[in-house]
């Protein structure tokens with residue numbers, strides 16, 4: 001339980017958000033598949049990433065946390081990965097589960113895969129079906145965890161088209177093929193986040209991209225390398241919106257990863273009238289920028305279609321921004337929100353309504369009538385155990401006129417353990 005601060009004086013200053021979660025997971029996994037020592041700089045230290053590290057250790061990788069900013073992964077090559085002698089616990093992390101299941105099926109590693117209550121409700125048939133099509137042998141509980149990965153024989157050459165707009169599914173299939181030494185072609189017409197195919201060449205893997213199709217030739221090995229992880233735009237998103245909707249604010253968020261498959265939130269907020277400036281920095285593989293925002297009068301817009309995958313995790317905080325915009329914002333094509341850590345269409349609507357926002361859920365998004373001041377008089381809000389909901393509500397509380405109590409604040413450890421420290425530092 002946490003009493004949330006308001007920001008009566010505005011938010012001013014600069015901050016650095018922790019490393020990107022998606023990139024941290026992948027750097028660890030690819031390091032474990034390589035032969036030798038990979039150095040990861042600025043890895044996110046959060047519960048989801050710890051789930052990935054623990055599983056990789058059970059598969060035989062040595063992971064040494066040298067300091068707050070340096071992690072070394074000693075891999076023994078794909079063939080050096082071994083059958084774990086304990087059931088694998090993926091905690092709350094969809095990314096760990098889906099990517100590592102593909103990797104293990106491809107490497108022909110038998111394993112049992114578990115997760116927490118939230119993860120056990122999330123759909124796994126989206127990976128089981130395409131992986132089974134290429135030769136994996138995976139049992140589930142009606143498409144849910146726990147999974148049993150049995151001995152698998154992945155086709156030596158296959159071509160697939162992504163059926164769900166999910167980078168986790170895309171990466172699961174690519175990793176299955178890569179680990180099996182197959183020749184892989186995978187078409188992603190959704191343009192989901194591209195960190196897997198962007199990072200593999202740094203490990204010496206040949207990746208050809210032609211239009212929407214990713215091709216990895218057969219029999220690739222991974223060479224150890226150094227990966228520098230940029231700040232997570234999904235974490236920066238909370239401060240971007242906080243700076244825009246809190247009167248008298250100017251905030252600079254430094255060293256944020258601005259890969260174009262992740263920056264839908266910037267496009268949408270600018271279209272809503274946000275004053276955001278992007279100062280590009282040196283590029284270490286993934287583009288990095290300092291992002292400066294000043295208080296802005298936003299207006300409602302329609303958000304939907306192909307931009308959705310590039311802002312999927314930011315939709316809860318975009319809804320909050322829309323409650324402070326003039327006019328109506330309509331968000332559609334976002335049915336994926338039903339199958340995140342919570343049903344984020346339900347939880348966002350339920351909790352923001354408690355604060356006086358006018359948010360109507362639809363089957364694939366929201367209709368938000370903006371311009372509603374957020375009220376509070378000892379109102380209790382609940383993150384439903386979902387980190388992004390807890391952080392969104394904490395930003396909402398900044399602009400309330402009273403006191404808001406967050407009943408569950410612990411979930412921020414999933415992606416942003418230092419969130420409340422950063423918050424206290426700004427108010």
Ligand SMILES: O=C(O)C1=C[C@@H](OP(=O)(O)O)[C@@H](O)[C@H](O)C1
Pocket residue numbers: 021022023095165166167168169171192193312313336
């Ligand atoms: O690949 C990734 O690292 C992620 C992809 C997204 O999930 P989907 O690909 O399932 O939409 C996102 O919601 C998640 O936080 C991280």
Ligand SMILES: C=C(OP(=O)(O)O)C(=O)O
Pocket residue numbers: 048092093094095096313340341388415
């Ligand atoms: C959906 C998320 O993560 P995951 O799917 O990895 O649990 C998230 O971080 O918002």
